Amino acid sequence: xxxxxxxxxxxxxxxxxxxxxxxxxxxxxxxxxxxxxxxxxxxxxxxxxxxxxxxxxxxxxxxxxxxxxxxxxxxxxxxxxxxxxxxxxxxxxxxxx
Numbered sequence: 599x600x601x602x603x604x605x606x607x608x609x610x611x612x613x614x615x616x617x618x619x620x621x622x623x624x625x626x627x628x629x630x631x632x633x634x635x636x637x638x639x640x641x642x643x644x645x646x647x648x649x650x651x652x653x654x655x656x657x658x659x660x661x662x663x664x665x666x667x668x669x670x671x672x673x674x675x676x677x678x679x680x681x682x683x684x685x686x687x688x689x690x691x692x693x694x695x
Contacts, residue, residue: 608633611634612630612634612638616642616645620647620649623642623650623653624650624653627654632659639651639654642654643668643680646675647676649679651679652682655680656687656690658687663684
């Protein structure tokens with residue numbers, strides 16, 4: 599019998615945010631703690647929330663975004679959104695956060 603570790607409250611909040619409303623999630627990005635971004639990114643990617651992915655990338659608070667593991671997956675739509683979001687981010691003269 600194995601004991602599962604319960605999810606962190608921070609992860610539950612992020613999952614709930616994405617489930618409620620995509621527009622609300624996008625509007626809240628500037629107020630979210632940076633440690634929530636990686637789990638939100640994965641949740642949006644696998645949930646195929648294209649607009650949320652684009653907004654997440656434009657507000658991405660880290661210097662790196664490791665995509666290697668996602669490239670091999672058959673999620674063309676979300677991956678296209680990631681690339682479009684990166685394109686917008688690179689075009690910005692002022693970086694967020």
